[in-house]
Amino acid sequence: MTLAPNTYTDIPYEEKAKLIEEVMADHRYGEHLYGCYECGICVAACPSARFYDFSPRKIAQAAARQDVELMYEQMNDDVWNCSQCFSCTRCPRGNNPGGIITVLREVAVRNGLASARDALEGYGRVVYKIMSTGTQVSPDMLQPNAFPDWGPHVKAISDNVETWRKALPPETLHTTSTAWNVDEKTIIELYLIWQATGVMDMIGEVDEGLHMILEDVMEDVLDEAGYET
Numbered sequence: 449m450t451l452a453p454n455t456y457t458d459i460p461y462e463e464k465a466k467l468i469e470e471v472m473a474d475h476r477y478g479e480h481l482y483g484c485y486e487c488g489i490c491v492a493a494c495p496s497a498r499f500y501d502f503s504p505r506k507i508a509q510a511a512a513r514q515d516v517e518l519m520y521e522q523m524n525d526d527v528w529n530c531s532q533c534f535s536c537t538r539c540p541r542g543n544n545p546g547g548i549i550t551v552l553r554e555v556a557v558r559n560g561l562a563s564a565r566d567a568l569e570g571y572g573r574v575v576y577k578i579m580s581t582g583t584q585v586s587p588d589m590l591q592p593n594a595f596p597d598w599g600p601h602v603k604a605i606s607d608n609v610e611t612w613r614k615a616l617p618p619e620t621l622h623t624t625s626t627a628w629n630v631d632e633k634t635i636i637e638l639y640l641i642w643q644a645t646g647v648m649d650m651i652g653e654v655d656e657g658l659h660m661i662l663e664d665v666m667e668d669v670l671d672e673a674g675y676e677t
């Protein structure tokens with residue numbers, strides 16, 4: 449492992465190295481990195497690289513060099529600019545910079561890094577919705593004051609969201625508080641998976657309040673279904 453200019457000077461090198469070792473020990477890591485010859489195809493394909501000071505090539509390069517300082521810096525800063533679209537898998541070398549970023553993010557969250565808490569602070573409502581209902585952002589979250597970048601047409605949609613939804617052909621989409629109907633068996637399975645795989649522990653590391661609320665929601669459902677929580 450090599451040394452690069454140190455940005456997070458207050459963090460001991462050993463602490464950084466421990467986290468990067470955790471990244472490299474992940475079973476997916478080896479499948480995401482086969483070495484990088486800096487062709488830049490991933491950068492050309494990456495939507496985030498067009499709008500931010502961000503480069504999937506630098507992610508692959510830092511990983512290929514096992515540069516602890518730079519990887520730690522990226523784990524705190526760059527990784528939150530990735531939209532996880534995986535366009536970078538066009539890499540002719542077979543690399544998956546977006547996949548490396550997934551692992552870096554997970555380690556950042558699992559270890560409760562302040563940067564991870566900051567990056568995810570604004571997404572509490574979205575995470576709550578996804579994890580409590582088993583669906584993604586719901587139609588009733590389309591509110592003009594919620595996400596300004598959704599544009600000026602949002603008010604017209606939110607005023608008539610029930611009508612719009614009923615116009616959709618599949619009846620499972622005639623919902624507003626969830627993105628679609630999810631049956632109870634699926635919800636129970638999701639709750640059990642999130643608890644068994646440590647996802648709930650990760651939420652607890654970055655947002656204790658959200659963790660408590662989700663635990664309450666899940667416990668009620670699982671208790672009623674006869675599971676010990």
Ligand code: SF4
Binds near residue numbers: 487488508541545
């Ligand atoms: S496309 Fe692959 S080989 Fe080319 S710069 Fe990106 S990661 Fe490296």
Ligand code: SF4
Binds near residue numbers: 493
């Ligand atoms: S997954 Fe991330 S790094 Fe890869 S192309 Fe998408 S935004 Fe860029």
